[in-house]
Each structure stands twice: as C-alpha cells, then as structure tokens.
Amino acid sequence: MAPNRGARHRVLVLGGGLSGTLAAAALAPHGGSVVIVERHTLPQTPKPRRGLPQARHAHMLWSGGADAIESLLPGTLEMLLHAGAHRISIPNGMISLSPGGWYRRCWPEAQYLISAGRDLVDWAVRSQALARPGVHLLSAAEPVRLLGTRARITGAVVRHRDGVEEALEADLVIDATGRSSRAPQWLAELGIPAVPETVVDAGVTYASRRYKAPVDTAGWPVINVQADARLPMAGTAGTILPIEGGEWMVSLSGTRGGEPTSDETQFAAFARRLRSPLIAEYLARAEPRGPVTIARNTANRRRHYEKARLNGFIALGDSSTALNPLYGHGMSAAAQGALALRDLCTGGNIAAKGFARRAQHAIARPAAAAWLLALGQDAAFPHAVGKKPGFADRLAAGYINRLITTACSDFTVVEALTDVMTLQARATVLAHPQVLLAAIRGPRLPPLGGPALTPAEEAVLLGRPAPTRPATAPPLGGPEWGEVSR
Ligand SMILES: Cc1cc2nc3c(=O)[nH]c(=O)nc-3n(C[C@H](O)[C@H](O)[C@H](O)COP(=O)(O)OP(=O)(O)OC[C@H]3O[C@@H](n4cnc5c(N)ncnc54)[C@H](O)[C@@H]3O)c2cc1C
Structure with a gap:
C-alpha cells in the first residue's frame, strides 16, 4: 500500500535495509503509520540489488541477532530455512x-x-516487515534534509526520482541509511553540534567469491581460519559459509599491509597462505561462480548519538555503529537495537520529550557490546589507525x-x-x-x-x-x- 502523501506520519524511517525494515517492524505495532524512505527500488525476490554492495560477502547471523529478528517478526527464521538457509x-x-x-x-x-546469502536475509525480513499493517515503503526517493529545529526534529524533505521534493512530517525520524549516512551533515544544517565519533580502523580488505559446493551443503559446517592479532604481521583470515542454492560463500580478508586483491588467479593462493591451508584445499574441490568482489570500507566507526540530546531523531544500525565485519556483529547488533526500541515503545509515547534519547541509549547497549569485542582485537593489529590499546x-x-x-x-x-x-x-x-x-x-x-x-x-x-x-x-x-x- 502506498503511503498517504502529505499526511502526518508517526514515524519516518530513512533507509530500507535491514535496520530500517526492523525499525519499522518494531514501531508498527504502536499505531500510526511508518514510512520507509529508500533510495533504490527493492526487489520482490531474494536477488542482488543496488545499495547493498556488502551482500556479495559472507554474512553470519549469530543467534543473538536471529532470536531478535524472530521476536520482532515471528516466522522469519522458518522462511529463511525454507528458502535454503x-x-x-x-x-x-x-x-x-x-x-x-x-x-x-x-x-x-x-x-x-x-x-x-545476505540478499536472502534482507528479503525475508523485508517481506515480513512490509506485510505489517501501517508499514509503507517509499522507494526511489531519498532524504535531502531534516525538518525541525535544534530543539526537535520533525520530519524530512525527500526527493523523488522525478526531482520533485516533498516534506514529510513525523513524530520520530530514524536514520538507518548505513555506513554512508549523511545524518551528521543534516543535523549540522539545523545548527546541532557535531555528534562525537570514534574510529578504529585495522584496514581490513575483504575479497569474496561464490563457489558451487562439491557436496550437499545441508549439514555442512562453517569453516573459519582466524587471524592472530598477537603476531607481528598483518592479520589474514578466511571463511567458507554454506548458503542456499548449494553454494559456498567464501570470504578472505587481510588487515593493512596484507590485503587480498580482486585478481581471480590469486584468490586460492591467498587462502593457502592463511594460518592453515584448509580453506584452499576445499576450494580446490569446488567450482568458482562469478568474480572476486572487494570491500574496503570496514572500519569500526561509532557515532555517539546517545551522548547528544536529540529529540525526535534516532540512528540505528551502521549509521550509528559500523563494525569491522570480521566478527559478524553488524546485523545482530542492529536487530537487538530494534528489539530494544520495540520494548521501550511498549507503554511509552514516541512523541514524548526524552523518548528519542532513551531509545538511543537502549539501542547503544548491544552495539556497545559488539564494539568492545571488535576493538579488543582490532586495536592490537599492526598499522591499526585510531585508539591505541x-x-x-x-x-x-x-x-x-x-x-x-x-x-x-x-x-x-x-x-x-x-x-x-x-x-x-x-x-x-x-x-x-x-x-x-x-x-x-x-x-x-x-x-x-x-x-x-x-x-x-x-x-x-x-x-x-x-x-x-x-x-x-x-x-x-x-x-x-x-x-x-x-
Ligand atoms: C564485507 C562485509 C561483511 C560483513 N559481514 C557481516 C556478517 O558476517 N555478519 C553481520 O552481522 N554483519 C556483517 N556485515 C555488516 C552488515 O553488512 C551491516 O552491519 C548491515 O548491513 C547494517 O544494516 P543497515 O540496514 O544498518 O545498513 P545497510 O545494510 O547498509 O542499509 C542501508 C540502506 O539505506 C539505503 N540508503 C543509503 N543511503 C540512503 C539515502 N541517502 N536515502 C535513502 N536510502 C538510503 C541503502 O540503499 C540501504 O537499503 C558485513 C559488512 C561488510 C562490509
């Protein structure tokens, strides 16, 4: 169902990725309409899409995140398993x-x-969230600025693909536009002081490739060779994840000075140089499907919105806490943040003064736990940039x-x-x-x-x-x- 344009919406969610759709699921039961504003057109099936480049890399959904998703959207895990997860x-x-x-x-x-595969996870969550009464998707549209004052954010101006701009007012605006979020600039335009930010960057580069598995992937384990941050050299690691469609999603990574490249002829050779050649030995039995894809934007970046005294605005997921993907916590921290948001809404008034601040604190808790785990390792890698241990x-x-x-x-x-x-x-x-x-x-x-x-x-x-x-x-x-x- 299309959103009722021009009407007052209870909640405006910027970004229709995992965090955005989970935030919509968290808030939909609390009445009013939730409008998700997404820059791209989202597919009806679990196929690759624009705006989610990380979907070409291995994504583990830990049980802490999976349980949170299931609590927000019952039946999602069954849907995933049925589709081959x-x-x-x-x-x-x-x-x-x-x-x-x-x-x-x-x-x-x-x-x-x-x-x-990440496209499958997002599709299952999206399908479930969009089926919730009151949740609307406004695709092919993007926010250009926030509405409101220093005292309270009251909505956003969005630009549609045809160039037409529209002001959407809301009691609560949630930024879920991911790592590339422009929220810091939007808030600055309203005269709001810069939100403190911490960055720790081990310079991790990911190289990933899909393979046709040489075996039935049902019952097949995850294979994981980890880096050792105690060694005086770049940390290299690799993972084989059995995914849907009888495929293995293989991701290799290296910290600054030990990065893998997109050269297909070097992929297996890189795997062979890990602390164990086990992954390379399995790859020798499997058939590559598609090119090697690279991801370099992997720094731990935390924007401490919980320290800002914002009304009517919160940030969820990578837009507030983006984590080094090596530890696989981004989706789970976002899902637990969305769950905390839902629990806070029960009996609470999202339009009340102080709600956004309390919500941002609740969201920050699981994100902070994942943040500490990542920093404990990353700060120790040679050539890591940012906070020193x-x-x-x-x-x-x-x-x-x-x-x-x-x-x-x-x-x-x-x-x-x-x-x-x-x-x-x-x-x-x-x-x-x-x-x-x-x-x-x-x-x-x-x-x-x-x-x-x-x-x-x-x-x-x-x-x-x-x-x-x-x-x-x-x-x-x-x-x-x-x-x-x-
Ligand atoms: C290489 C790699 C591997 C990873 N592996 C794991 C893993 O194993 N496990 C795990 O849990 N996490 C992993 N992550 C992290 C995970 O991908 C993120 O934590 C997760 O995608 C965060 O979801 P999000 O919805 O906050 O952001 P995103 O998934 O980035 O979604 C942002 C959404 O906002 C939209 N958008 C962006 N800008 C605008 C705009 N201006 N207007 C409107 N819409 C906009 C985008 O199109 C997108 O739909 C990995 C990340 C990388 C890079």
Whole structure:
C-alpha cells in the first residue's frame, strides 16, 4: 500500500535495509503509520540489488541477532530455512582455527548461527516487515534534509526520482541509511553540534567469491581460519559459509599491509597462505561462480548519538555503529537495537520529550557490546589507525587470549565465549568464577594437531564420494574425529 502523501506520519524511517525494515517492524505495532524512505527500488525476490554492495560477502547471523529478528517478526527464521538457509550449531558445527588453536567439535550445541546469502536475509525480513499493517515503503526517493529545529526534529524533505521534493512530517525520524549516512551533515544544517565519533580502523580488505559446493551443503559446517592479532604481521583470515542454492560463500580478508586483491588467479593462493591451508584445499574441490568482489570500507566507526540530546531523531544500525565485519556483529547488533526500541515503545509515547534519547541509549547497549569485542582485537593489529590499546585494554586482551586457548579443550569456557560472541550474553559472563577458574587452570588437553573432520568432510578433501550416512558427533569428552594435520 502506498503511503498517504502529505499526511502526518508517526514515524519516518530513512533507509530500507535491514535496520530500517526492523525499525519499522518494531514501531508498527504502536499505531500510526511508518514510512520507509529508500533510495533504490527493492526487489520482490531474494536477488542482488543496488545499495547493498556488502551482500556479495559472507554474512553470519549469530543467534543473538536471529532470536531478535524472530521476536520482532515471528516466522522469519522458518522462511529463511525454507528458502535454503542453514541453521548451524556452535561450536560443533564450526571447523575453526582460533588464535589459540583448533576448536574441538565434541561439545553439545551452545548457540547457533544462520548461514545464508545476505540478499536472502534482507528479503525475508523485508517481506515480513512490509506485510505489517501501517508499514509503507517509499522507494526511489531519498532524504535531502531534516525538518525541525535544534530543539526537535520533525520530519524530512525527500526527493523523488522525478526531482520533485516533498516534506514529510513525523513524530520520530530514524536514520538507518548505513555506513554512508549523511545524518551528521543534516543535523549540522539545523545548527546541532557535531555528534562525537570514534574510529578504529585495522584496514581490513575483504575479497569474496561464490563457489558451487562439491557436496550437499545441508549439514555442512562453517569453516573459519582466524587471524592472530598477537603476531607481528598483518592479520589474514578466511571463511567458507554454506548458503542456499548449494553454494559456498567464501570470504578472505587481510588487515593493512596484507590485503587480498580482486585478481581471480590469486584468490586460492591467498587462502593457502592463511594460518592453515584448509580453506584452499576445499576450494580446490569446488567450482568458482562469478568474480572476486572487494570491500574496503570496514572500519569500526561509532557515532555517539546517545551522548547528544536529540529529540525526535534516532540512528540505528551502521549509521550509528559500523563494525569491522570480521566478527559478524553488524546485523545482530542492529536487530537487538530494534528489539530494544520495540520494548521501550511498549507503554511509552514516541512523541514524548526524552523518548528519542532513551531509545538511543537502549539501542547503544548491544552495539556497545559488539564494539568492545571488535576493538579488543582490532586495536592490537599492526598499522591499526585510531585508539591505541592502553594498559587495561592489553590486560583484557591477555585474559581473552588465555580464554581462547583454554576454550580449545574446556566446555565451560567455550560456552561462555560462544554466548558472548553470539551476543546472547554480556561480556561480564567471562568474569564468572567458574570461567576465571578454568582460565587459571588453562587447557585440559593438548592442542589438536589439525582440524577435527568428520569422515564426510575428509572424503571431500580426498576427492572420494562422501559416506551416505552423515557422521554423528563423537560422544562428549570422547575421542575427536580424525585430526588431520593441516
Ligand atoms: C564485507 C562485509 C561483511 C560483513 N559481514 C557481516 C556478517 O558476517 N555478519 C553481520 O552481522 N554483519 C556483517 N556485515 C555488516 C552488515 O553488512 C551491516 O552491519 C548491515 O548491513 C547494517 O544494516 P543497515 O540496514 O544498518 O545498513 P545497510 O545494510 O547498509 O542499509 C542501508 C540502506 O539505506 C539505503 N540508503 C543509503 N543511503 C540512503 C539515502 N541517502 N536515502 C535513502 N536510502 C538510503 C541503502 O540503499 C540501504 O537499503 C558485513 C559488512 C561488510 C562490509
């Protein structure tokens, strides 16, 4: 249904990406109309679109984000799985080389992630949000300035594709236009002082390519070789995500001084130079589909809108907190922010003075948790630009490194780290006495000599047909699957 032009809208959402559609879903139940203003025309199916270049790179949706999306839009996960997304258990569904060594895979599920192409995730969320009563999409239109005064933002002027400008008034304006947000300039035009901004940039470049998987991707794990920020060299990493359509989405990355390129002939060679050649060995068995795509705009950038005393305006998602994608937290932090917004609206009046400030504080909480996790690693990479780690940061990083090493053979620690990484628990769980004790005790078993692979996973590497029956997990605490020296 088209928005009623010229009418007073309760909420104006700028940007129709994941954050914008989730914000609309959060606010729609609270009455009035929600209009999403999106620069591009959005497709009806999960196909690539303009305005979402990052969709050509691997996107993990951690359970903290997936649960938030499901709470806002019940049925979305079912829709994703039905369309070919995979639900993968963590830690047992990941073959992962952390800075502390290879993770064991004999543990029960602690959390999960949704593995899918980004276009599919956005399509499912968008379809669900736009079906909500009161939610309208105004596509092929973009905001040119905000309406209002220093005291209160009261809407925005949008320009339609034919060049016609229109003033849309609203009780609340939400900026969800992503990393390229022009909100700082729009606010400055109203005489509002600049919002403080923090940037930490490890100079991460992503190179990604899709492959036709050599196996049925159902039940296939995520393969992940992480960088080690303690090494005095650029951090290189790689991930294979099984996605819909029988494909693997493969992303490789390097921090400043160790960046991958778009050269197709160098893609597998880069993978071979990671801390383990496992990804390269799997790529040798798979068939590339399409070119290598590069992303360089990956800095951690936080605009502290929660510190500004704004009325009638909030920012959600990358427009307020953009994170280094290596840790896969952007979508989940945005979804948890939208959920916090919904919960605050229950019984609250979005037009009331002080609402926007309270909402921005609530949104900032999950974003700040993800921010601290990213900075703990990124500030340590050589050539990182921005905040340098102080004594307390180095102490915290030392403790986290100890936990990561212990996690390779201790379920208490694996579980705590997994809960934090998936944004299901605050980082304070890492200071729980049981976790502290485990960290003091250190690893319970010697490190694995290589990845623990199931017979089916090993068969692919050997070019053999996979066993017909998928292997079940080895018993808890029992011997691991064959460790392969890689
Ligand atoms: C290489 C890479 C890999 C990533 N991997 C992960 C991952 O594994 N897991 C994860 O959770 N996150 C990941 N992220 C982060 C994730 O992509 C972002 O956090 C997420 O897209 C934020 O959503 P958003 O809606 O805030 O912004 P966006 O997705 O950027 O959406 C912004 C929307 O606003 C529209 N828009 C922009 N400007 C205007 C304007 N002026 N007027 C109207 N509309 C406008 C755009 O067309 C778009 O629809 C990755 C990012 C990158 C770059």
